[in-house]
Structures are given as C-alpha cells and as structure tokens.
Amino acid sequence: MSPFEIEERTDQVNCPVHGLREVKNLKLFADWGNSVCDLCTEERKIKDDQTMELSRASEEKVRRDRAIRNKLDRxxxxxxxxxxxxxxxxxxxxxxxxxxxxxxxxxxxxxxxxxxxxxxxxxxxxxxxxxxxxxxxxxxxxxxxxxxxxxxxxxxxxxxxxxxxxxxxxxxxxxxxxxxxxxxxxxxxxxxxxxxxxxxxxxxxxxxxxxxxxxxxxxxxxxxxxxxxxxxxxxxxxxxxxxxxxxxxxxxxxxxxxxx
Ligand SMILES: [Zn+2]
The missing domain is CATH 3.40.50.300 (P-loop containing nucleotide triphosphate hydrolases)
Known part of the structure; x- marks a missing residue:
C-alpha cells in the first residue's frame, strides 16, 4: 500500500448528548484520529459561524456609527x-x-x-x-x-x-x-x-x-x-x-x- 493512501474505518462513539453514533475515522500515517460525535461537530460549526456573523455585524455597526458621527461633526x-x-x-x-x-x-x-x-x-x-x-x-x-x-x-x-x-x-x-x-x-x-x-x-x-x-x-x-x-x-x-x-x-x- 502506498504511504500516501489514507485508511478509513467506522468507529462507534457514545455521545452523552446524541447517544451511539457510527462515525468515520481516518488513519494518517500510523495513527488513527480521535473519534468524535459527528452531530456535535456539526452543531459546533454552526455555532462558530453564528458567532463570526455576530462579530461581523457588530463591527459593521461600529463602522456605521463612526461614519455617522464624522458626518454629523462636519x-x-x-x-x-x-x-x-x-x-x-x-x-x-x-x-x-x-x-x-x-x-x-x-x-x-x-x-x-x-x-x-x-x-x-x-x-x-x-x-x-x-x-x-x-x-x-x-x-x-x-x-x-x-x-x-x-x-x-x-x-x-x-x-x-x-x-x-x-x-x-x-x-x-x-x-x-x-x-x-x-x-x-x-x-x-x-x-x-x-x-x-x-x-x-x-x-x-x-x-x-x-x-x-x-x-x-x-x-x-x-x-x-x-x-x-x-x-x-x-x-x-x-x-x-x-x-x-x-x-x-x-x-x-x-x-x-x-x-x-
Ligand atoms: Zn454528540
């Protein structure tokens, strides 16, 4: 087998939130990765995106408020x-x-x-x-x-x-x-x-x-x-x-x- 080929297996994860899940695990070089609940990963990604969007919105609000203040001053x-x-x-x-x-x-x-x-x-x-x-x-x-x-x-x-x-x-x-x-x-x-x-x-x-x-x-x-x-x-x-x-x-x- 080529050293660049990635091995794949299915692991069982017992998630405290989502229960028993079957998840894909990949072997990179000699080590298998940690098996984590796929649903938890998905939920965390959505939450991260929301946080990012919120901070972008508040940055936009700060920019807007500053632009308005400048225009009022002038x-x-x-x-x-x-x-x-x-x-x-x-x-x-x-x-x-x-x-x-x-x-x-x-x-x-x-x-x-x-x-x-x-x-x-x-x-x-x-x-x-x-x-x-x-x-x-x-x-x-x-x-x-x-x-x-x-x-x-x-x-x-x-x-x-x-x-x-x-x-x-x-x-x-x-x-x-x-x-x-x-x-x-x-x-x-x-x-x-x-x-x-x-x-x-x-x-x-x-x-x-x-x-x-x-x-x-x-x-x-x-x-x-x-x-x-x-x-x-x-x-x-x-x-x-x-x-x-x-x-x-x-x-x-x-x-x-x-x-x-
Ligand atoms: Zn989970």
Missing part, C-alpha cells in the same frame, strides 16, 4: 439645532402640520431626491421653525441614509467665497464653491437677511447651479415670501430650485418662538 448644524429632529417639531396649525409632512417625506425619500436632484425652498414668516425642519432633514440624511449634509448661512457662504478674492488667498474661488457643491445635501439659511449685491447673487447662483448640474439637492431658507425671495436670489436660482420635482413650502402661520 455638518456645521448650529448647536441650537444639534439633535433636534423632525419628531421634536411641534406642528400646532394645519399648515405647520402640512409643512412638517412634506419635510418628513423629503427626508424619508432622500435617496430618490438625490437621484433626481430635487430641492426644497422653505420660505415665509420668521420664527416658524424653518431652520429646525431643515436641520431635522439634514440629520435624517446623515443618520438614516448615511449621506453627507452641510448647513451654512448664506452670509458664511458669501464670506468663504469672497475670502478667495484676496491676493494672498491660497484657495481659489472654484475651490470655495466646490466646498458647497460636494455634500449630498446643502442647507443655505438666512437668504435675504442682508442686502444682496450683484456679486452675492452670482455666488449664490454658482453654488445652486453647480449643485443643480450634479443633481444634488439644496434646501434654501428665507424669511421672505416667494416673490421678494425670487427678486433677491434671482429668477435663475429659483428656477433651478423648482426643477426635478423641487418643492416650495410657504410658512404662513404665526411664529411660535417664545411660546415653545
């Missing part, structure tokens, strides 16, 4: 709205409830909005919770869809771009605009708070247009009604915001600031 959501979700929003009038519903749907269907590049305009009375709702959407986008979202006031966006006009700036205007073009969702707040120069109108257009061309959704927030907002931001900005299924929510209810 979102620049103002501390006042950090952790304030759509669920915390008190809709005390029918139109507030309708506005909340639109925001909820927008957040829930964000992946679809991202595919189509559908934006949102929240405009109207001050103190009606527009920033709260937009930050609530941004937090859902990050923690439920693992997408990136950035919040900025329009003033901060203007400053960031205008800073690049300085002779010693190491960042180009394009770089500054791409900063706002990169996130999956961009929230631009306080539109119309300050006087809008032609330069500022152009900056806002560049940001909105670059996102529009990349099919990335933008949320614009303003205390102005839609007509003065259109005048302020420019028709071409508002046109792009309305395309690809973009929505407008008019906040025409009374301010609840101070009562909430």
């Amino acid at each position: 979102s620049a959501i103002p501390p006042r709205f950090d952790g304030r979700t759509l669920d915390d929003f008190a809709a005390d009038t029918p139109s507030a409830a309708a506005g909340l519903l639109t925001c909820r749907q927008y957040a829930a269907e964000f992946l679809d909005r991202l595919r189509r590049g559908s934006s949102l305009i929240l405009c109207g009375n001050a103190g009606t919770g527009k920033t709260h709702l937009a930050c609530g959407i941004a937090q859902d986008v990050i923690s439920k869809h693992e997408k990136s979202a950035i919040y900025s006031t329009v003033g901060r966006a203007f400053r960031k771009v205008k800073d690049t006009y300085r002779r010693d700036s190491r960042v180009s205007e394009e770089d500054a605009i791409s900063f706002f073009a990169v996130p999956d969702l961009l929230v631009i707040d306080e539109i119309g708070v300050q006087y809008g120069s032609e330069t500022e109108k152009n900056i806002l257009f560049e940001i909105v247009n670059e996102r529009y061309e990349a099919l990335k959704p933008t949320i614009l927030i303003s205390n102005l009604a839609i007509a003065p907002l259109t005048e302020y931001a420019g028709e071409r900005v508002i046109d792009r915001m309305k395309e690809n299924g973009g929505k407008l929510i008019v906040f025409d209810w009374k301010s609840h600031r101070g009562t909430a």
Whole structure:
C-alpha cells in the first residue's frame, strides 16, 4: 500500500448528548484520529459561524456609527439645532402640520431626491421653525441614509467665497464653491437677511447651479415670501430650485418662538 493512501474505518462513539453514533475515522500515517460525535461537530460549526456573523455585524455597526458621527461633526448644524429632529417639531396649525409632512417625506425619500436632484425652498414668516425642519432633514440624511449634509448661512457662504478674492488667498474661488457643491445635501439659511449685491447673487447662483448640474439637492431658507425671495436670489436660482420635482413650502402661520 502506498504511504500516501489514507485508511478509513467506522468507529462507534457514545455521545452523552446524541447517544451511539457510527462515525468515520481516518488513519494518517500510523495513527488513527480521535473519534468524535459527528452531530456535535456539526452543531459546533454552526455555532462558530453564528458567532463570526455576530462579530461581523457588530463591527459593521461600529463602522456605521463612526461614519455617522464624522458626518454629523462636519455638518456645521448650529448647536441650537444639534439633535433636534423632525419628531421634536411641534406642528400646532394645519399648515405647520402640512409643512412638517412634506419635510418628513423629503427626508424619508432622500435617496430618490438625490437621484433626481430635487430641492426644497422653505420660505415665509420668521420664527416658524424653518431652520429646525431643515436641520431635522439634514440629520435624517446623515443618520438614516448615511449621506453627507452641510448647513451654512448664506452670509458664511458669501464670506468663504469672497475670502478667495484676496491676493494672498491660497484657495481659489472654484475651490470655495466646490466646498458647497460636494455634500449630498446643502442647507443655505438666512437668504435675504442682508442686502444682496450683484456679486452675492452670482455666488449664490454658482453654488445652486453647480449643485443643480450634479443633481444634488439644496434646501434654501428665507424669511421672505416667494416673490421678494425670487427678486433677491434671482429668477435663475429659483428656477433651478423648482426643477426635478423641487418643492416650495410657504410658512404662513404665526411664529411660535417664545411660546415653545
Ligand atoms: Zn454528540
């Protein structure tokens, strides 16, 4: 017989769990292996696989939690709205409830909005919770869809771009605009708070247009009604915001600031 040939025999094993079992045993070189219950071996293998799967799942959860935390840290959501979700929003009038519903749907269907590049305009009375709702959407986008979202006031966006006009700036205007073009969702707040120069109108257009061309959704927030907002931001900005299924929510209810 060739030394490489393996001998095989059937052993009887008396397993305390499974009783008498007939199991295959192999002779490797001179020694017969230990006979162990085949059912116990099978059960242990299944248990090992389950343990492995559990640890893989918990590793995946740790990775996911860390990625979400990083995205939240970079979102620049103002501390006042950090952790304030759509669920915390008190809709005390029918139109507030309708506005909340639109925001909820927008957040829930964000992946679809991202595919189509559908934006949102929240405009109207001050103190009606527009920033709260937009930050609530941004937090859902990050923690439920693992997408990136950035919040900025329009003033901060203007400053960031205008800073690049300085002779010693190491960042180009394009770089500054791409900063706002990169996130999956961009929230631009306080539109119309300050006087809008032609330069500022152009900056806002560049940001909105670059996102529009990349099919990335933008949320614009303003205390102005839609007509003065259109005048302020420019028709071409508002046109792009309305395309690809973009929505407008008019906040025409009374301010609840101070009562909430
Ligand atoms: Zn057994």
